[in-house]
Amino acid sequence: MDIRIGITHGGRELNVEIDDDAAADAAAALEAALSGDxxxxxxxxxxxxxxxxxxxxxxxxxxxxxxxxxxxxxAD
Structure with a gap:
């Protein structure tokens, strides 16, 4: 699974490729970070x-x- 991250005041994006089974962990980490934890x-x-x-x-x-x-x- 690919994660594309935009950084404020940055000209480029970060692209991180994770295992498909780690997607739920990535989403949970994002929610925890956004909640202020x-x-x-x-x-x-x-x-x-x-x-x-x-x-x-x-x-x-x-x-x-x-x-x-x-x-x-x-050509497709």
Whole structure:
């Protein structure tokens, strides 16, 4: 599953790929952070790295299935 994170005053977005079974944990971590329980949203990616985003810098967060990433032009 892909998570796309927008950061305020940032020109780029963060893209984090997590395991499909960790999506519920990611959503719960976001809800806990937004409710004021946490000040940093921590996510674990597929490689085992941890990504931390300060909640006050969070512009948006998009959860979705891992898409087909094509580079260049492709005929369907």
């Amino acid at each position: 946490e000040s940093v949203l921590w996510l674990n990616d597929r490689s085992g790295r941890r990504v931390g985003v300060p909640i006050d810098k969070l512009a948006f967060l998009e959860l979705g299935p891992t898409g087909d990433r094509r580079i260049g032009f492709a």
